[in-house]
Amino acid sequence: NAGVTQTPKFQVLKTGQSMTLQCAQDMNHEYMSWYRQDPGMGLRLIHYSVGAGITDQGEVPNGYNVSRSTTEDFPLRLLSAAPSQTSVYFCATQNGASGANVLTFGAGSRLTVL
Amino acid sequence: AQRVTQPEKLLSVFKGAPVELKCNYSYSGSPELFWYVQYSRQRLQLLLRHISRESIKGFTADLNKGETSFHLKKPFAQEEDSAMYYCALSGLLNNAGNMLTFGGGTRLMVKP
Numbered sequence: 001n002a003g004v005t006q007t008p009k010f011q012v013l014k015t016g017q018s019m020t021l022q023c024a025q026d027m028n029h030e031y032m033s034w035y036r037q038d039p040g041m042g043l044r045l046i047h048y049s050v051g052a053g054i055t056d057q058g059e060v061p062n063g064y065n066v067s068r069s070t071t072e073d074f075p076l077r078l079l080s081a082a083p084s085q086t087s088v089y090f091c092a093t094q095n096g097a098s099g100a101n102v103l104t105f106g107a108g109s110r111l112t113v114l
Numbered sequence: 115a116q117r118v119t120q121p122e123k124l125l126s127v128f129k130g131a132p133v134e135l136k137c138n139y140s141y142s143g144s145p146e147l148f149w150y151v152q153y154s155r156q157r158l159q160l161l162l163r164h165i166s167r168e169s170i171k172g173f174t175a176d177l178n179k180g181e182t183s184f185h186l187k188k189p190f191a192q193e194e195d196s197a198m199y200y201c202a203l204s205g206l207l208n209n210a211g212n213m214l215t216f217g218g219g220t221r222l223m224v225k226p
Binding site for chain 2: 033035040041042043044045048058059090092101102103105106107108
């Protein structure tokens with residue numbers, strides 16, 4: 001089992017460019033989420049999904065879109081990148097409401113916006 | 115609103131010394147608290163959770179509802195404990211699932 005796979009690991013964008021961070025899981029977990037990690041600010045929730053076809057906003061959703069067409073995939077889209085979106089992004093899964101809030105994290109994607 | 119505060123960004127101790135990583139929270143309901151850890155070049159992973167009342171790698175944490183704290187403690191630090199530690203709180207978000215709110219993190223450095 002691969003667990004949670006994030007691609008790409010590193011990306012450099014210019015301001016205004018768009019891109020998609022991919023997240024795939026093979027654990028059949030219901031819940032998936034995206035966090036961004038910034039120094040001194042910890043991890044902040046961007047968007048989350050409690051199942052296929054269901055998404056909702058977290059703490060810092062502006063500038064990001066998500067969709068959940070399958071249980072396995074939860075891509076994060078940046079429509080027009082800004083320098084403030086320079087960060088490390090983590091995808092995480094949880095085994096539904098019974099998962100006792102134990103998150104399984106991906107390896108992270110480091111994004112730099114120039 | 116729920117909030118988690120880790121007042122120390124960096125904590126440096128010598129090997130064998132006791133260590134305490136502080137975590138304070140604010141939450142109007144009954145909280146579930148966790149500690150997650152990220153070792154160098156490894157993924158974030160769960161260290162322990164208060165409902166389990168367990169000791170993992172020599173670390174313990176007690177939920178103090180009166181002081182709204184969940185400090186992480188270890189009596190004798192080891193060099194392999196050097197890592198980034200995050201305190202997290204579980205609370206209801208938009209009535210759909212219990213999502214975690216993380217603190218700002220504390221980097222623990224254990225010197226030889």
